[in-house]
Amino acid sequence: MNTPISESQRLFELAQGLMPGGVNSPVRAFCSVGGTPRFIQSAQGCLLTDVDGNRYIDYVGSWGAMIAGHAASEVVRAVEETLRRGTSFGTPTMLEVELAQEIVARVPSVEKVRMVNSGTEAVMSAIRLARAATGRNKIVKFAGCYHGHFDSLLVQAGSGVATLGLPDSPGVPCETVCHTLTADFNDLDSVQALFKELGTEIAAVLVEPVAGNMGVVPPAAGFLSGLREITVESGALLVFDEVMTGFRVSRGGAQELYGVMPDLTTFGKVIGGGVPVGAYGGSKELMAQIAPEGAVYQAGTLSGNPLAMAAGLATLRLLDEDTYRRLELKSARLKESIDELLRDAEIQAVVQRVGSMLTLFFDTKAVRCFSDAARANHARFADFFQNMLRHGVHLPPSGYEAWFLSLAHDDAVVEATLEAVRKSLHGSSVHSG
Ligand SMILES: *Cc1c(COP(=O)(O)O)cnc(C)c1O
Numbered sequence: 534m535n536t537p538i539s540e541s542q543r544l545f546e547l548a549q550g551l552m553p554g555g556v557n558s559p560v561r562a563f564c565s566v567g568g569t570p571r572f573i574q575s576a577q578g579c580l581l582t583d584v585d586g587n588r589y590i591d592y593v594g595s596w597g598a599m600i601a602g603h604a605a606s607e608v609v610r611a612v613e614e615t616l617r618r619g620t621s622f623g624t625p626t627m628l629e630v631e632l633a634q635e636i637v638a639r640v641p642s643v644e645k646v647r648m649v650n651s652g653t654e655a656v657m658s659a660i661r662l663a664r665a666a667t668g669r670n671k672i673v674k675f676a677g678c679y680h681g682h683f684d685s686l687l688v689q690a691g692s693g694v695a696t697l698g699l700p701d702s703p704g705v706p707c708e709t710v711c712h713t714l715t716a717d718f719n720d721l722d723s724v725q726a727l728f729k730e731l732g733t734e735i736a737a738v739l740v741e742p743v744a745g746n747m748g749v750v751p752p753a754a755g756f757l758s759g760l761r762e763i764t765v766e767s768g769a770l771l772v773f774d775e776v777m778t779g780f781r782v783s784r785g786g787a788q789e790l791y792g793v794m795p796d797l798t799t800f801g802k803v804i805g806g807g808v809p810v811g812a813y814g815g816s817k818e819l820m821a822q823i824a825p826e827g828a829v830y831q832a833g834t835l836s837g838n839p840l841a842m843a844a845g846l847a848t849l850r851l852l853d854e855d856t857y858r859r860l861e862l863k864s865a866r867l868k869e870s871i872d873e874l875l876r877d878a879e880i881q882a883v884v885q886r887v888g889s890m891l892t893l894f895f896d897t898k899a900v901r902c903f904s905d906a907a908r909a910n911h912a913r914f915a916d917f918f919q920n921m922l923r924h925g926v927h928l929p930p931s932g933y934e935a936w937f938l939s940l941a942h943d944d945a946v947v948e949a950t951l952e953a954v955r956k957s958l959h960g961s962s963v964h965s966g
Contacts, residue, residue, distance in 0.1 A: 540584040541572045566915040566930045576603035578941035581927055589927035590946055594937035597777050598802040601848045602941025608806050611847035615839050628842035635849050639785045642794040646814035648837040652776035652801030653681025655811035658831045659797045663737035663770045665829045673727055673738045675718040677747030677903025680774050684709045718744055718902040721759040728767055737770040742787035745777040745935040747906040748892035749885045757793040776801035782888035806848030810841035860889040864938050870951050878958045889938040920957035926950055
């Protein structure tokens with residue numbers, strides 16, 4: 534059991550006077566689970582230590598970036614060595630070449646890559662390229678998939694009906710999202726319907742090949758290959774947003790796992806090893822359209838930053854077939870053991886997992902799309918989240934998020950997590966009746 538959080542509370546109050554919601558990214562504020570976010574003092578492996586001295590087993594993993602665990606010695610060493618040689622030059626470096634080589638060697642569909650500074654920037658740039666390459670403007674996205682916070686993709690779907698998007702946030706002009714079309718994840722018919730009506734205007738279908746931003750929702754059999762067929766037929770591009778799944782669900786990302794090759798792929802999170810970075814890539818022909826080879830402008834003062842390249846490279850070099858196999862086994866064991874605890878406690882919930890990302894939905898049926906995810910009992914999740922935190926496990930603070938394992942989550946940590954789950958399910962059953 535963890536102790537009081539007076540210092541986190543003090544800092545959160547101070548932060549709320551200085552930053553919107555006291556945070557620099559909304560989910561961190563615990564809005565959907567309530568309570569006080571823990572201010573982290575330090576982290577090592579899979580353990581977070583907060584400013585009050587409490588320790589937590591971490592399943593946030595900086596939203597997936599920390600697949601090697603926190604402060605992994607290889608990553609720390611690489612960043613330290615790079616740091617001493619200077620942090621940014623605005624001219625090319627060998628580290629950029631090495632990370633590009635590593636990405637191209639791993640990801641089947643990527644022959645050339647451009648580094649940027651965040652996942653948002655990667656997707657934004659890939660969309661620009663897709664529009665330029667096809668001479669079309671419309672983009673199909675899926676309800677519940679998140680692709681960063683830039684204007685034209687900040688559209689959530691009206692549930693059910695595939696429809697023209699409405700902006701999801703004030704400050705986004707309708708004119709900006711009028712080219713954004715929304716379909717339902719795992720529903721090829723909803724995509725076909727859009728192509729039937731507007732096919733000649735659609736530049737790209739953009740998808741998280743494993744949805745992770747509505748909680749983990751795997752692609753149904755035939756969904757990704759169906760998208761591949763529809764896009765080829767109509768001359769649109771298929772863009773996989775692998776900011777979360779890239780180098781997470783397998784060595785070559787979701788496209789390797791499911792054997793479906795997109796035209797363009799975006800990356801982030803893992804390739805920065807915890808330092809801000811993003812990247813996008815595709816065939817030589819498509820990437821030749823990016824400036825300075827081509828006319829599609831895209832630039833960045835700090836793009837290819839040495840610290841980010843070093844952290845990303847050191848992280849990728851820890852990830853080989855063997856480490857992915859071990860991650861898979863641990864993650865499978867965690868999921869199956871939680872399933873067992875749920876059965877024993879007669880609690881209606883499902884755990885959905887792909888590789889080392891998983892989500893527990895308090896719902897009776899498998900979650901296949903956003904409206905399913907929205908139907909799950911999120912109040913129940915909030916309750917469970919608070920219990921887990923009290924028992925020393927820090928889950929992502931929302932029922933719509935993926936939990937991430939890292940190389941540092943060993944068998945003992947999985948056992949300790951299961952013990953916390955067992956206690957937390959008991960704790961919450963008192964409230965939910
Ligand atoms: C996190 C995420 C993004 C945005 O990346 P940032 O680095 O936060 O800008 C985009 N797409 C997906 C699938 C993500 O998970």
